[in-house]
Structure formats: C-alpha cells, structure tokens
Amino acid sequence: MSLLTDLITKAKAQNPQLGADLEREFRALSSRLSFGLNFERHRPEAVELPQRPVRRGDTVRILPPRGTTTKGDQRLWVVESLHKAKNAAVLRLMDSAAPETQTVATDDLVVVAEFRSTIYPGLISTGKVSRGGGKPWHTVISAENYHALKALTWTHRGKVDAIYIDPPYNSGARDWKYNNDYVEADDLYRHSKWLAMMERRLIIAKELLNPTDSVLIVTIDEKEYLRLGLLLEQVFPEANVQMIASVINPKGTARANEFSRIDEYIFFVKIGDAQLTRWKRDMLTDRDYSEDEDVRWRGLARTGRKGLRPHNPGSWYPIYVKIDGSGIHSVGDTVPMGAPDPVKAPAGTVVVWPPSSDKQQYSWSVVPETLRELMRRGAVRVGRVDMSRKSVPIYYLSFNQLQRIEDGDIKIVGRAADGTLDIAYAEGSRSTAPKTVWNMTSHDAGSHGTNLIRALLPGRRFPFPKSLYAVEDALRFFVKEKPEAVILDFFAGSGTTAHAVMRLNRQDNGNRQCISITNNEVGADEQKSLRERSLRAGDSDWESRGICDYITKPRVQAAITGKTPDGEPIKGDYKFTDEFPMADGFEENAEFFTLTYETPVGVSYQTAFSRIAPLLWLRAGSVGRRIDKLPAAGWDVADSYGLLVDLDTATDFLKAARKAKSLRVAFIVTDDERRFQALSRRLPEGVETVRLYESYLTNFAFANGDSA
Template sequence: MSRLTDLIAQVKAKDPATGAELEREFQVLSSRRAFGLNFERHRPEAVELPQRKIRKGDKVRILPPRGSTKKGEQRLWLVKSLSGRGESKSATLDLIGGGEPETQSVAVVDLVVVAEFRDVIYPGLVSTGKVERGGDRPYHTVINGENFHVLKALTYSHRGKIDAIYIDPPYNSGAQDWKYNNNYVEKDDLYRHSKWLAMMERRLRVARELLNPLNSVLIVAIDDKEFARLALLLEQTFPDARQEMITTVINPRGKYRQGEFARCEEYIFFLAFGAAKVLGEPDGDFAAGSTVSWRTLRRSDLSSARGTKKGGTSQFYPIYIGGSGRIERIGEALDHAVDRKTAPQLPGCVAVFPIRDDGTEMNWGLTGPSLKSLLDNGYVRVGRATPDRPQQYEVSYLTSGRIADIESGRAKVVGRAEDGSVIAKYETSKIKMPVSTWARPSHNAEIYGTDLLKALIGDRTFPFPKSLHAVEDCLRLFIADKPEAIVLDFFSGSGTTAHAVMRLNRQDGGRRQCISVTNNEVAAEEQAALRKKKLRPGDIDWEKWGICEYITKPRIAAAITGKSPDGKEIEGDYKFTDEFQIAEGFDENAEFFTLTYETPVSVSHNKAFARIAPLLWMRAGSEGRRIDALPAKGWEVADTYGLLTDLDKAAPFCKAIASEDAVRIAYIVTDDDRRFQSVARRLPVTVEPVRLYESYLSNFQFTNGE
C-alpha cells in the first residue's frame, strides 16, 4: 500500500488532476467491504447538457460534425475564454487531464456542456407548460432533466418530505435501453452489471435523503437480470428498512426465449421505513354488497373420515330435515361401530349423514351441541335436495369469522330464507393482507400498459410501459390512508406513476401529488434518422422527439383532459377499482419544467430568481399562486408562502403572513443572520422561516459528495 501511495504522489506532482482521480479510486478500492455486494464504483458519471449556454469555466465536449453518425470525442475540455458573437462565436479550450497540455479554438455551436456527477450544481427550473382542471388542488410536477441532478435539486424542496417513491429503472437487458457516461451499455460489456449498480447506488443514496424516515416506502420494480444484485444493494443502502419482494405476473403468455423459459413475471421490492406498513386491500370474496359466504358442514379431508383418530367420536350424527326443507332436530352422535341405518327415525323427516358420493362416511364439521347453537341463531342453512345421492341434502353453516362480521356490523342481515337461515350482505369491504405472488388480470402490461398508452397518445410508441393498475395497487397498499401524500418517480418514463396517483385521488377525494422526473432522451433507433437530417441534441427538431416532450407530457395532459394530443376525446373506459370513461379525465393540475444549471454568483445577486422561484413554490407545497418575479414593493405573500426582499418592509410582511392561515414558509432574502433572526421571531410559530440565498447555496454544497 505504501508503494502505491508513493506512486500516486509522483503522478500528482506531474498531473494533479489525474493524480487526484487515482487517489480517489485507490481510496474506494481500499475501503471495499470484504462481504456483501462488491462492485466497481467506476468514475463519476457525466451528462451532456445540449440546451445549456456555454459559459467561461464550463466543462465541454466537442460534437461530431452535423450529419455524422459517429460519436464525438469523449475527452473533456475547459472553456478558458469566449470571443465573437452569434454563429461566429468561438471558445478557447484547454484539455482536462491527459498528461500533455493541449489548447484549441472551437466554434461554440460545436460544443456541448458536460456536468460530472461529482460537480456542485445549483439547479433552477423553467416552466414549459401546464394543465389546469383541479381548481385549488396541488400541482403534479414533471421535471425534464438528468435524474441524479433533479434528485439533488429536490433535496432543497423535499428533504424528508416524500411519502412514497416508485421507480421502474432500466432493466440492463443488454439492449440499447440505458446509457452510462453518454454511451449505451452493450450486452458484452464486462462491467455491465457494476455500471448499472453504480448508476443505481448514486441515485438511491440521494433518494434516501428525500424519504420521510418516520413513515414512507420505496418501491422498485425490476426483472430477472438484476433482481438479485438489486436486493443486496437495497439492503446495503437502506439497512434500517424492512424489505420484502413480490413476484407479479405481467405477461400471462410469457415472453418467448429460444431454449429458455418464457418469462412472464417481474419482481417488486417494497422497503418500509419507520411506521410504514402494508395497509391491506379489499378482499374480493368479501366486497361491499356481496353476500356472506357459507361453508359446507361435511368435512372434506379423508384424514377426518368417520372412524379415524382425527375424526373423533362426536361428529357423526343424523340431521333430521323435514319436507319443508327445515332442520327439525339434530340427533345424537353414533359410535364408530354403530351402523348409521340403526339411528332413530323421525316421522316426516330425512335423516341426513355426512356421506361422500362414493359412499365414504365422513364427519360433520361441528359437534351436535355447537350446530344446535348456530341453528337457533339462523347460522345453519339447508341447501338443495340430492335424493339420489348418499347425502340427501347439502348443509352449510357460517364460520366464526363470518358470524363476527355480522355481529360487528361489517355485514348486515337483510332477510331470512325459507329454512330460517339468515341472508347477510357486507356493508363495507373486508380487508386482507395481499399474498407475495400476484397473478392479477389488471396487471397485464400489454393491455393496461401498452394498449392504454396507445389509447391516450395514439401511435407514439414507448417500450414496455407498466400497467396503470399495477402501479396504482402498489401505491394504494401504503398511501391509501395518506390523502395528501407526496409521491416521487425519478425514472418516470411514460408517466404511469402520476396517472396512478390521479386515480387514487379520484377514488377517495385525496390531494396527493406526484413528482415525475424524466430526461428527454431520443430513442436509439430514431437518433440515426435524425443525424442523417443533420440534427443534433439541442436542436428544436431533435428535442421534440425526446421522451419527456413526445411521451410523458402528452400522456399526463391526455389523462387529465380526457383528450388525445390531436384534441379528440379518448375512447374506452378505466377498469377495476374505479370504472369510468377515460374521456372524463381528472380534476387535477400539472405543470412541466426543465432543469437549469445556475451559477452561485447569479443566485446570490438575485439574477436567477425567476429560475429559483419554482423550487421555492414546490418547497411550500406546489399549490396556489407562485411568485415568479422579485416584488417591486419589497415583499409579497402568495397562497402558501411569502417572500421578503427588503427587510425595511418586515412589519407589513409579517402582518400579511399572520393574516393567512395557509402560509407555511417565509423566505427572507438577507446576508445578515441577526436581521434574519429578528424577522423570524416575529413570524407565527406555524410558519417556517428560510433564509435566502444562504439556505439554497449551502444545501447544494452540502449535498455534493461523490
């Protein structure tokens, strides 16, 4: 180890950047755990930001010529200076790392900004549209951006506030379905699994900061390629969580694979934190309005046949049923050796014994006295007559559980049958704990994922969308009792999670909101065609085909309005828990944003307020009016928060805050901590004082750390 340390020191003397990176990797290697999940953490990921303007001090890559199908060079350059204007604007670049210094001048239009994940970022948001049908309800938000950076942004607005995270990450199938450092990870990549784990670990570590530690859930859907590794990663990243895995059938026909089993299932991990627990779900056999079920009185297992040890000696007796179909008397039990034909006869009645069709003598499920007690209360029923069979009448009874349902009021007696037995129906659905293997028709991803998405947005294709009802069921098990829950999906794809949250709100009048995070990546098969048209990422005609613009935003808008992107009413109905026409839409609000990257100087000097404003609004609950510009009078109060920029106007600001019951946060712009504290003391105790921009800047310096 000492020899390696000496060598690293020598490299640092000649090339500080490379030496520092070698030292970081050495520290990671030396701290690797001996047991558990071991994998290469790799160098930090980097993401290209094609829509970001080039600034002095940026890290950039040089793009390939327009029309080229080749990738640009992957080396990173530092922008030392900028010169010129418009199309002739150029940048002087210095090579980052790599030993020998290298400098060149490149046209700015041929550069793209690159953000490495170890860099400190200062995020902002720009609104790109909204859909409003929900009145004063909170807004669902869709954020277009690199999800790792968006997660960092949310540490300012939602640290410890998220009630549920549902994610469906890329499955690492070896197809062109996910990138690492701007490259698709191929099936023959020796580091495919460790790259996937490194990608997931970084995001899960930030997600941990967002979850409410007292009561929240993390839900992760995955296929068979990575589920075993993911299980270990989740255990290591969230040691305080209670982890369970569900198997769910999403394709009953199975996916054909030559020489292999046809895969029909996926896996879902549930990690519960704090007081979170599975709430249960309505039992289909005991749903509201359904009739209370009866159990056949004759025992069914041969180990309980007459004469067996388990069968006992007190449960083989005659039940005398009269011509009216009523039970007139319950006879005495017969010993094993007594022929049933010798039992006393009751005039006008048939002596019914528990006999199988093949003549095997069984036992009744209750002793005579116990059956008599139930009979007196109407809890025994005579079924159809079967005169040609050894047992000439069917006899049923209510179990102790069904009787408890009646006596507790969960089920109500609505009448009596001719034989005196009760007719009871459930007033409310009975709740049961779901099993760990789901084979539910509603979870069919083809019908309620792919086909539903096509109904919403037409022929815009998206690979393997989740069943709407599968996501809905997962969330319901943990947030059915949280009508104002905040749900996050940072691999939101087509927007199924937000759609599911809307469904839950409609079912119980909830005000839950969903934060959906996706990028605007163009599908691999479409990129080649666009490059032939001499288009590149960042061009308007390129970006309009990205996931966020082409799929996610239109899908959420269609769900809310009930109209497809071309303005037509959507045909078809929602099924299962809540059945109604898709064209009815939802009484919900949604706003769409794109992530921006700010400089600390522009933030602290009020130059970036318009782009910081959405984060302030989201931190206050994403509802009501937003303060999008600095107030001319020095302060302003919106529905859920206030902003003070001139501390000399603190008195009217505090008075206005106190008069509004819905205000939760007061943002106070000052560099003077004593003046901040003076204003904070004058606010109601229910209002959180937040110092701008110190809280914003320090948050992102603090959360950074690869």
C-alpha cells in the same frame, strides 16, 4: 476459506512462527472483508447537458461533425476562455499529463456535468394544464434524475410518502446509458455500472422518503432482480423488503431453451410504520372480496401435514360441547404425547377431540389457554352438530379479525345467549390481504400500457410503458389512507405514475400529488435518423422528440384534458376499478418544468430568483399561486407561502401572514441569523420558517459529490 485455514494449520505444524504470522495476516484480511453486495462504484458519473450554454471553466466534449453518426471524441476538455464574438472556445485537455489545447466553435461543444462538481439547479416552467381548482399541482420535471433528486432534498426532505420507480432493466438492448454510452450486453462492467447508477439515486431517494411511514416500490425483471434485492437491503437496512412476482405478459416471451417469461418483479420497501391497506382483490384470483356476504369464521380443526399432532403437541386437548349443541361447556388441558386421554366428560356434554384416524392424529389450531381467551371474547362458536356423523364443527375468529373489530372494519351485530359474537363486515370493508403473486388481466403491459398510450397520443410510441392499472394497484396498497400523499417517480418514462395517481384521487376525492422526473432522451434508433438529418441533441427539432417533451408531458396533458395532442376526444374507456370515458379527463392540475443549471456568478438577483421561485412553491406543497418575481413591495404572501425580501417591511408581511388561511411556509431573505430568529418567533404557530441567503443561488448549491 476452509482450505486456507487447513493450510495455516499445516504451516503451524511445520513452522510455528510462519504459521502464526500467516494466521495473523489472514485474520486482519478477513476482518476487512465486507459482506453483502460488493461492486465497482464507477466514479464519477457524468451526463451531457446539450441545452446548457457553454461557460468558462465548464467541462465539455467536442461533438462529431453534423450529419455523421459516429461517436466522436470522447475525451473531456476544460473551457479555458471564450471568445463570444468569434463563437469559439479555447479548450485544455482534462486529466492529461501532456498539455494539449485547441480552439473549437462553441456550437460544436456539449457541456458535461460530472457528478463531483457543485451544481445550482433551477426550474423553468414549460407549460401547464389546469382543471383542478385549488388542488395541489402535479409536476413533471425534464431532468437528469440525479440532479433533480438533489434539488428535491431542499424541497421534499422526509416528505415523500411513496416512490414508484421502473428503472432501466439493464437488458443490454440499448435501454440506458452510463456516462453517455449505451450499456451493451457484452459490457463486462454492466452490472456494476447499473448498481452504481442505482445506488447513487436510491441514497438520495432515502433522504426524501418520510422515515416514519413511507414506501419505495421498484419494478425489475430477471436481469437484475437478484442484485437489486441485495442493494435495497444494503441501502435500507432497517426497512421491511418484500418482493412479489407480477404477471405482465400472459402470452409469454419465447426464449430459446428457456421458460417462456410472463412476469416481472416488484420490490416493496416498507419504511417506518408503513401499513399495507387491505383491498377487495387478493391479486392472484378473480375473486372480488367486496361481494362477500359474511365474515368467515375459521375451522378450529387443523389437518394437513403441518396440522399433525407431533408438530403441535400443545394443541391436543378435549373440548366439552353441551349436548344440545348450544355452545362450549369447557376446554380441557393439553394431553402430552404418550399420556392417556381423559375418559370422563362433565355431565350434559359431549367430548370433542381434534380429527384423527387409525394412523394419524391432528391438532386444534390454538392451544387451550388461547381458546379460553377467545371464548371469553365471544370469538368461538359451535357449528351445526350432527351426532349421527359424529360431526361437531368448532369455529373461531383469529386475533387479526378481532383487531379488525376494534378498527371498525367488522361490526358486532349482536351476541348469542352464550356470549358468542354475531358479526358482519362494516359498509365498504369487505377486503383481503394481497398475495405475493399477482395475476391480474388489468396488469397486461401490452393492452393497458402500450395500447393506452396509443389512444392518448395517436402515432407516438414509447417502449415498455407499465399498465396504468398495475401502477394504480401497487400504489393503492400504501396511499389509500393518505389522500394528501406526495408520490414521486424519478424514472417516469411515459408518465404512468402521475396518471395512476390521478385515478386514485378520482376514486376517493383525494388531493394526492405526483412529482414525475424523466430525462429527454431520444430512442437509439431515432437518434441515428436525427443525426443523419444533421441534427444534434440540443437542437429544438431533436429535443422535441425526447421522451419528456414528446411523451411524458403530452401524456399527462392528454389524461387531464381528455383530448389528444390534436385536440380530438380520446377514444375508449377506463376499465376495471373505475370505469368512465377517457375523454372525461381528470379534474387535476399539472405543471411542466425543465431543470436548469445556473451559474452563481454573473446572474442578476431577479433572474436567479425566477429560477428558484418554483422550488419555493414546491417546498410549500405546490399549491395555489406562485411568487415568480421578487416582490416590489419587499414582501408577498401567496396561498401556501409568504416571502419577505426587505426586512424593513416585516410588519406588513407579518400582518398579511397572520391573516392568510392556509400558510405553510414563510421564506425570509436575510444573511442575519439573529433577525431571522426574531422574525420566526412572530409568525403564526405551525408555519415553517425558512431562511434564504441574499445571494439566492447559494441556497441551492448542491455538492454534487457522491454520497455513495
């Protein structure tokens, strides 16, 4: 820039008109330059949906012949017509100037969902495990997360308390795909593809988070942490973003000519009034603060470089301590630098100055006015006086500690004769603020991630699960005080987050619920061997080896039941914060779903309803009975929600709704806004009313366009 302005100045000197024109253009250009993270958005993003039946109008790819491991034709085609009897489709090449058509067997096609068409998501239940009585259900959804997040904007807008995600780290080692292709280390666009993928999902995630009080937690390593940090600031400009370093592999990964890597990073994006709860660990050391006996008073004397008098000129003043050591008589005023110190002390007192030597003068920790205010509140005390060593230690309580007295964490046990507080930690509140470097043995991903999965699912492997205890600790800081919290992980992988939430619930009898979303990808190596066995994505033998079906759902099931998929009790114990045999399991409920893509035409109301039924139940808090079918009586009232389909039966519906004890939502099916309003007014206060269109699927039409 400065070179350009220099050149413009030179041009002005030689040819004023040319210089002025150049300057005008330069100004216009530079005002258009946006600062921050600039990257190619790679529109549109697309995913293959191998299990979706092919329909007319769909965008599809032609699969390579079975048994081959080559990539095949990557071009996109549109299905012009279908010949069901012949099991064939007539295809037209998309976005091509030269018209090209061909007829292909429908079995050799895979539907491609581009992120620019409208989708009608539904959910099909694929199993459940229930040991939690009336507690809310955890859910695991097998889906492309972008589409599942879109569906959640209907069920959970502004309702999510915490999101924990561990996205692909973009390592270049076939750890994720963009538009069906692994993003390799030599891809020139690998950073912008990753950013485009993340930005799209974070923008929807933001719509789900409670704007007044929630947190987004994202883990990442050295490959993308710089870009992720900027992206988070850009998507959440009003939030407080903090990054911490977390040791997850103390042995280290050796790299040629590089430091051996032992840590990764965790971004905490605090939204609204999100409060960080203190805990018994500082996360850096082994110290257990819950074992602390006494509240620590701070020394008033400030030493070290930052404590030098010139850095704190207002904090050099005398304190007059009663000669018998029974307390402070009074506090003098600040002595400006260069001015003489007062020599006279009030009778019966000894003067105490901040520490000093021949060379240096230090300071007190606070200015005189603050010290006087603290004294009025009984928050300053004199320690053991030893006149022979001229030692008169003075201690004080910080405003933070005074706040903790007000909050009840620290209780006042009594007062000394001079009014000084006698304080102690209230039961269970010995805690500290966590530090920004975490070094916990419990966070070792190998021992408490990989090995844990081995115990839960013998013989099955998942690449790089997080340590269960690391996720538990990260979440605890923000959901400890929220026993009903809704937690979401949309890169759920092996399901560690759901497992951690169950552990947190057990520690305080909580009712937190976790929504886990993950796709059903098969690892790169296994894909090759499955292809060699003539299998394709979409075949049941292939899908059963996908992450969600093979790992996530069985892991959550094993954690709850305490049994491996073979029905054997899980070997080993949970460690650290809450130790008990893994075979005990958890008293929790979980249901498993697969996201479907419905078509608004040709689907009967009954079928359409059964696919959206889980969405209504999710919106009402995933608790209690679900209304899975359109009620024959015209209405139904379950535990947490009611459904009115036939307005002529409204009187009975309202009667039942008023009787229901824990009704949260009433869904009313009508195209008539006026009648909807009239009925809403007659429902009990506090019940949220939601109107559904009579053609069910139109309620769930999500413009799949890019918000980014």
